[in-house]
Amino acid sequence: MTTHLRSDYTPFPYDIPTTDLLFDLKPELTTVTLWLEFERKNDEPVPLVLNGEHITLQFISLNNEETPLDPSEYTVTDSTLTLHNPPESGMLHIITTCTPNTNTSLSGLFTTGVHLMTQCEAEGFRRMAYFPDRPDVLSTYTVELIADKAAFPVLLSNGNLIETRDLPNGGHMVTWHDPFPKPSYLFAVVAGQLACLEETITQDGAEKLLQVYVEPHDLPKAQFAMDSLKASIRWDKARFGLPLDLERFMIVATSDFNMGAMENKGLNIFNTKFVLAHPETATDVDFEGVEAVVGHEYFHNWTGNRVTCQDWFQLSLKEGLTVYRDQEFSSDQLAEGLSPDAATSARAVKRIDDVAMLRTAQFMEDAGPMAHPIRPNAYEEINNFYTMTVYEKGAEVVRMYETLLGRDGFRRGMDLYFKRHDGQAVTCDDFRAAMADANQADLTQFGRWYEQAGTPTVRVTSEFDANAQTYTLHFAQSNPPVGIELKEANLIKAPLHIPLRVALLGTDIDTLIELKQANESITFENITAEPTPSLNRNFSAPVSIEYDYSDDQLATLAATDTDAFNRWDAVQQIFARAIVADMLEPVFSHEQFDTFRSLLTDESLSPAYRAQLFTLPSFSYLAQLVSKCEPLDPQKLFAARERASRALSKQLQIEWQSLYSTLEPKTAYAYNGVAAGERALRNLALRHISSAKPDTTTTQYAAADNMTDRIAALTTAIHEGQDEALLNDFYNRFEKEALVIDKWFTAQAANPHDANITATLQKLLAHPAFTNPNPNRLRSLVFAFCNANPAHFHATDGSGYRFWAEQVLAIDAKNPQVASRLARTLEQWRTYAEPYQSLMREALQTVFNAPNLSQDVREIVGKALG
Numbered sequence: 001m002t003t004h005l006r007s008d009y010t011p012f013p014y015d016i017p018t019t020d021l022l023f024d025l026k027p028e029l030t031t032v033t034l035w036l037e038f039e040r041k042n043d044e045p046v047p048l049v050l051n052g053e054h055i056t057l058q059f060i061s062l063n064n065e066e067t068p069l070d071p072s073e074y075t076v077t078d079s080t081l082t083l084h085n086p087p088e089s090g091m092l093h094i095i096t097t098c099t100p101n102t103n104t105s106l107s108g109l110f111t112t113g114v115h116l117m118t119q120c121e122a123e124g125f126r127r128m129a130y131f132p133d134r135p136d137v138l139s140t141y142t143v144e145l146i147a148d149k150a151a152f153p154v155l156l157s158n159g160n161l162i163e164t165r166d167l168p169n170g171g172h173m174v175t176w177h178d179p180f181p182k183p184s185y186l187f188a189v190v191a192g193q194l195a196c197l198e199e200t201i202t203q204d205g206a207e208k209l210l211q212v213y214v215e216p217h218d219l220p221k222a223q224f225a226m227d228s229l230k231a232s233i234r235w236d237k238a239r240f241g242l243p244l245d246l247e248r249f250m251i252v253a254t255s256d257f258n259m260g261a262m263e264n265k266g267l268n269i270f271n272t273k274f275v276l277a278h279p280e281t282a283t284d285v286d287f288e289g290v291e292a293v294v295g296h297e298y299f300h301n302w303t304g305n306r307v308t309c310q311d312w313f314q315l316s317l318k319e320g321l322t323v324y325r326d327q328e329f330s331s332d333q334l335a336e337g338l339s340p341d342a343a344t345s346a347r348a349v350k351r352i353d354d355v356a357m358l359r360t361a362q363f364m365e366d367a368g369p370m371a372h373p374i375r376p377n378a379y380e381e382i383n384n385f386y387t388m389t390v391y392e393k394g395a396e397v398v399r400m401y402e403t404l405l406g407r408d409g410f411r412r413g414m415d416l417y418f419k420r421h422d423g424q425a426v427t428c429d430d431f432r433a434a435m436a437d438a439n440q441a442d443l444t445q446f447g448r449w450y451e452q453a454g455t456p457t458v459r460v461t462s463e464f465d466a467n468a469q470t471y472t473l474h475f476a477q478s479n480p481p482v483g484i485e486l487k488e489a490n491l492i493k494a495p496l497h498i499p500l501r502v503a504l505l506g507t508d509i510d511t512l513i514e515l516k517q518a519n520e521s522i523t524f525e526n527i528t529a530e531p532t533p534s535l536n537r538n539f540s541a542p543v544s545i546e547y548d549y550s551d552d553q554l555a556t557l558a559a560t561d562t563d564a565f566n567r568w569d570a571v572q573q574i575f576a577r578a579i580v581a582d583m584l585e586p587v588f589s590h591e592q593f594d595t596f597r598s599l600l601t602d603e604s605l606s607p608a609y610r611a612q613l614f615t616l617p618s619f620s621y622l623a624q625l626v627s628k629c630e631p632l633d634p635q636k637l638f639a640a641r642e643r644a645s646r647a648l649s650k651q652l653q654i655e656w657q658s659l660y661s662t663l664e665p666k667t668a669y670a671y672n673g674v675a676a677g678e679r680a681l682r683n684l685a686l687r688h689i690s691s692a693k694p695d696t697t698t699t700q701y702a703a704a705d706n707m708t709d710r711i712a713a714l715t716t717a718i719h720e721g722q723d724e725a726l727l728n729d730f731y732n733r734f735e736k737e738a739l740v741i742d743k744w745f746t747a748q749a750a751n752p753h754d755a756n757i758t759a760t761l762q763k764l765l766a767h768p769a770f771t772n773p774n775p776n777r778l779r780s781l782v783f784a785f786c787n788a789n790p791a792h793f794h795a796t797d798g799s800g801y802r803f804w805a806e807q808v809l810a811i812d813a814k815n816p817q818v819a820s821r822l823a824r825t826l827e828q829w830r831t832y833a834e835p836y837q838s839l840m841r842e843a844l845q846t847v848f849n850a851p852n853l854s855q856d857v858r859e860i861v862g863k864a865l866g
């Protein structure tokens with residue numbers, strides 16, 4: 001196994017000005033003809049090394065000669081083709097074949113239903129043609145596609161459509177030209193029988209064609225993606241001055257996809273999950289996801305495509321920045337048309353969602369064997385580094401620039417970044433330099449955010465001096481080595497530059513403190529009474545704050561903090577404290593219930609926000625808190641969380657019931673943030689009243705005019721142990737809707753109260769709808785059980801872990817990328833108590849010892865076992 005090091009970077013010795021491709025598309029055997037123009041950059045002769053995997057060389061010649069090159073002039077291995085003594089410049093002509101219908105990895109060219117599609121990021125292009133398959137080789141592509149016209153009426157590639165013509169024998173040929181030089185990872189081809197929703201827009205006086213391609217029966221579910229695309233185009237122009245640079249922009253949906261979506265130039269390819277949205281089949285969360293991912297991929301057109309990455313270690317350059325942009329877009333969409341106060345609250349709801357996910361999943365990653373800086377220094381398999389750290393923590397680092405430089409300063413930095421680097425493949429340091437130079441700011445120390453793994457802790461203590469009327473905050477930051485850093489001898493992790501927004505409740509102090517040293521203090525004058533500090537407001541830095549709040553102070557924050565994020569966080573801390581402090585009997589005091597009661601019924605707080613306040617911290621988040629103090633007993637923690645939830649049901653029953661009735665929908669379903677918030681709170685209320693009023697779920701299920709309410713009722717009902725009738729009804733209603741059937745699998749696999757879960761799993765695995773499962777279906781059953789059903793996954797007999805091992809190996813034989821995601825489930829094993837810890841290690845060892853393990857899974861499991 002090779003470890004790739006960031007420090008090993010060397011530029012590719014050749015330029016590839018143009019790349020011409022001819023695809024003769026057939027599912028069993030596709031022939032790819034490549035004309036590669038090359039120009040050596042330096043005087044010294046150097047071999048020309050091209051990447052290529054799982055392809056068969058049929059022909060190779062230079063400068064379009066008909067005679068092939070002599071085999072002594074080149075060497076082919078299973079991953080490269082090397083030309084030993086190429087001329088200084090020339091044209092390589094290479095013909096290769098590949099077999100899309102046996103490609104189960106979904107990387108390269110693969111079949112999906114009756115269609116053919118590609119996925120090239122990160123290293124899929126080499127599965128179609130020999131090429132310098134690395135992000136810093138930019139080339140201008142012209143692509144000709146040939147296929148049978150009846151089987152593949154739609155033929156798409158990047159850029160602009162140049163020519164279409166019919167061929168004898170029922171074939172046809174289409175030519176595409178992309179005027180923008182791009183790396184191979186942004187290349188795409190689609191061939192299929194797809195229906196298209198299209199609209200034209202005008203931007204800067206030019207007409208643009210927008211198209212969304214889906215399966216014909218899904219056409220009624222494509223409008224929301226189209227609307228999201230139009231909103232994204234408007235937003236990028238308004239917020240960042242960035243226009244759509246092509247004559248047309250296409251989105252294509254496929255149900256067989258490893259990730260969410262892919263930003264191929266002008267031809268985004270999407271998982272159906274992030275395109276299709278219709279009230280009857282998609283939940284509010286699904287709608288939100290479609291809007292965010294459509295935005296994300298569109299925004300990549302500038303942050304990723306026009307300016308791309310020098311190497312894959314710089315992945316966060318495009319991903320962190322683009323996640324930040326999609327978060328801002330979603331936030332603006334939620335706030336649109338609301339009063340200023342309501343807009344602020346809507347933005348807070350989005351911020352809370354994003355941070356809750358970061359603190360649950362990214363903090364966990366940052367504390368485990370896979371911990372890495374947002375710009376990693378080493379990897380074995382790049383696909384393993386499309387992580388929460390690179391994406392979500394990367395976005396937080398981008399957000400900190402905005403916090404430090406202000407919104408206008410951030411915009412100046414972006415403008416300079418594009419001015420300097422349009423058309424280039426650059427590094428995270430280039431981005432930081434643009435931000436610094438555009439603002440005459442010193443961001444040298446800020447660069448450490450790219451170098452250090454781990455979640456920094458800022459320990460805060462306070463001193464109030466009543467006589468002097470001063471209040472002092474002391475800050476101590478620390479970030480001990482984690483993950484791979486533990487193996488680096490003499491590693492010194494110097495202090496970070498941390499922007500911390502702080503207010504003192506009870507005073508008018510609200511300020512941004514820039515921490516730069518391991519220990520520092522700040523004293524506030526004229527403080528007449530001891531205030532409650534509100535620290536890291538709106539989560540201004542991705543750090544873990546430690547301050548010993550008293551119960552009273554938490555109550556004050558919960559009742560009065562004007563920062564909606566910290567107010568939410570205070571309530572979460574109250575919950576977490578009760579659950580974690582005494583796992584045998586979490587209790588809330590009368591005063592705490594009073595606080596809860598007044599929050600839950602406070603009409604000045606939006607329903608969306610109240611739903612977040614009363615969503616208990618997730619099992620994984622609590623698990624992190626517990627394992628800071630003691631080995632984690634998952635059964636004990638799960639039970640404690642359940643007891644806390646039941647206490648909320650019981651003590652606030654009247655309030656829940658009353659909310660359930662008052663929030664009854666008065667109009668037909670519409671997707672917007674306000675309505676979605678009402679549904680979220682009402683469905684939370686449903687869960688709390690369902691054991692007292694079991695008929696409510698069945699009534700809601702039957703009456704629902706939308707998937708949000710229907711699936712909430714179904715999930716609540718089956719988790720309450722109600723009969724199979726609803727499950728059967730649901731299946732029969734939605735049998736033809738793959739994404740809805742995924743929800744049906746998840747509702748059962750993640751059921752914490754199914755006493756016969758083993759039998760249920762076996763039944764689901766044998767279900768006809770689970771034959772040849774695609775990645776979405778695997779996620780809906782296998783991942784849902786392993787990652788979202790802690791009570792059963794952590795069975796004390798180890799059956800959950802054995803199931804995990806079997807599934808990792810079975811999936812790995814077909815699709816290593818998906819298998820290695822599942823492999824990550826057990827990486828926290830060292831934090832567990834016995835017998836869990838030993839049983840997990842056994843399961844990990846079983847996987848590690850298996851023959852023919854992919855490099856993807858080997859890296860994950862190897863690091864976990866360490």
Ligand code: DPP
Pocket residue numbers: 121259261262263296297300319386
């Ligand atoms: N680049 C894709 C995305 O994050 C995933 N590979 O948008």
Ligand code: ZN
Pocket residue numbers: 296300318319322
């Ligand atoms: Zn992305």
